[in-house]
Amino acid sequence: MNGPDLTPDLTPDPSERGFTVREIGAFVLFVTATVSLGVWGYRTGQGLAGTGGATVTAVHATVPDGQTLFAGNCAGCHGAQGQGGLGPALKAPAAWAAPDFQRAVMQGVTPDGRTLGAVMPRIAQVGLDGQDATPEQLAALQEYLKTLP
Numbered sequence: 001m002n003g004p005d006l007t008p009d010l011t012p013d014p015s016e017r018g019f020t021v022r023e024i025g026a027f028v029l030f031v032t033a034t035v036s037l038g039v040w041g042y043r044t045g046q047g048l049a050g051t052g053g054a055t056v057t058a059v060h061a062t063v064p065d066g067q068t069l070f071a072g073n074c075a076g077c078h079g080a081q082g083q084g085g086l087g088p089a090l091k092a093p094a095a096w097a098a099p100d101f102q103r104a105v106m107q108g109v110t111p112d113g114r115t116l117g118a119v120m121p122r123i124a125q126v127g128l129d130g131q132d133a134t135p136e137q138l139a140a141l142q143e144y145l146k147t148l149p
């Protein structure tokens with residue numbers, strides 16, 4: 001047999017043993033980059049989660065739905081159409097000046113200074129849907145009442 005020797009040479013080449021300085025440098029760089037990416041990704045995730053919550057709150061606060069607020073917090077006593085039930089019809093209060101309407105609903109005091117009976121909840125204390133009522137929500141409620149027959 002005079003052809004080329006095809007037996008693989010398994011003897012390790014002494015020059016390939018261990019890592020060169022370049023290889024170690026590359027490895028350190030890789031680990032650093034991976035850790036940094038991880039931390040960055042984690043922080044970004046936190047940031048996004050925070051932003052998401054804030055966005056929902058903002059939408060809730062700026063675009064309250066008067067109809068939903070009324071159905072959930074008032075209709076049980078004042079009737080589905082505000083026509084009256086346990087509480088009086090709300091046709092007249094719908095036309096009150098906004099600050100008067102808000103004082104009646106929040107504090108239970110009518111424009112002519114009458115204190116409403118205790119059955120009418122003080123929204124300043126109980127809130128709307130279990131959350132502090134905002135002026136925007138009260139305005140939306142009154143706007144909705146104006147649309148009722």
Ligand code: HEC
Nearest residue numbers: 073074077086087088093104105110116117119120121141
């Ligand atoms: C638990 C029953 C109940 C709920 C819920 C309720 N009310 Fe009343 N409300 C009453 C009663 C009863 C009166 C009458 C009190 C009185 O005249 O002394 C009243 C009175 C009022 C008045 C004054 C009406 C007037 O002509 O003097 C307004 C305005 C009013 N409610 C708005 C609301 C709004 C808006 C909501 C929802 C955010 C609401 N109420 C939820 C029972 C309720």
